[in-house]
Amino acid sequence: MKILFLGTHGQFNLGDELLLETFLSQLGSEHQYAVNSYAPSFTQGMLKPRFNVQAFHTTRELPRFLKHLLTSNLLFFGGGSIIKELYASVGRNPYSTLLMILATVTFAKQIARKKVVMSNIGVGPLMTPRGEMLARWILNQVDFLSVRDEKSHRTTLKLGLSPLKVNLVPDAVFANPPEVFLPDPKPSPPSNKTRIALNLNFDIENPAAWEPFLKSLAGSLKHIHSETPLELHALPMQSKFKANDDLSVLKGFAERIPEIPFIWHDPQTAQEAAEIIAGVDVVLAERLHTLVISSILGKPFYGLVYDVKVQELVDYLDMTEYSRNINQPFAAEELTAGIRSVFASHEQIAVHLCERSANLRMKLGMYFDVLKAKAIPR
Secondary structure, rough: OEEEEEOOOOOEHHHHHHHHHHHHHHHHOEEEEEEEOOOOHHHHHOOOOOOOEEEEEOOEEEOHHHHHHHHHOOEEEEOOOOOOOOOOOHHOOOOOOHHHHHHHHHHHHHHHEEEEEEEEEEOOOOHHHHHHHHOOOHOOOOOOEEEOOOOHHHHHHHHHOOOEEEOOOOOHHHHHHHHHHOOOOOOOOOOOEEEEEEEEOOOOOOHHHHHHHHHHHHHHHHHHHHHHOOOEEOOEOOOOOOOOOOHHHHHHHHHHOOOOOOEOOOOOOOHHHHHHHHHEEEEEOOHHHHHHHHEEEHOOHHHEEOOHHHHHHHOOOOOOEEEOOOOOOOOOOHHHHHHHHHHOHHHHHHHHHHHHHHHHHHHHHHHHHHHHHHOOOE
């Protein structure tokens, strides 16, 4: 089959690129794929020769997009928080994503007469009646729909979709076993410091909470370091393409804590990010797929919850106790106690995450078998 695969690609976000690789691996290398990207050469080079892929620019190649839409057998949206209003911190029209997807899905169904699949997506936040209306128009046209968390599932039912239409499944990246990320795992060298991989993401739900959060985080890490020497490892999941990318934010944050050693990394693939995670003792992160990779590798983490999808993930993993919603005010001492609780329960958390990830991987294996049988008939 020829499959037109749409998502947020080519923005050098390691989580988005990992989702794309995961879906294509699950769907199979025997198909032809057309994939949108803000950096088509990068995306095509990343996927070849494993997959037969033609990448086209997301915004600059409308004729090629329409050609692929008209000649493909299937329109496939894979993963990501795509049915949502944008936060003010993004700096764009809050409905821009919804309107773009509505136009695409409506053209595919009403003009091109194509089957539309949305798999393992996030639905929300939808903060206004207009946002809910646009989301309802989109989802009612989808032939096969699955969402990746309980909140998305509740939101789709609130919009009026039938429970028989909405499948609840884990984030697709959990389909990957540890060896996808670490084909040749090596033991970490011993250290007299506690090594923490730190990931920060500027695009939080409540922009007014960002500066207070950074102050509390800096105070917490300084306090822990005064009693338990730390070594921080930068773990940016996006280090280019936009202002306030993860690497820039981490560099700014490092200036607040000059007394703590900071080891700089700039991973360009999910596998390189996984090597950083494997080499530390604890992960302290906002990004969803940083926490997902940590879970697959059995690396204890403390989740910095910046929006609903991360809250749903930590709830789904039974890790709420080891997380903090950074959109709400809190004292540095509260964060200190939370991070220390991960230190204290390190082995138990590692075992728990390995068991939970293995269970989710099994569920996803069964789910993708059903998806391929229904959406990609032989």
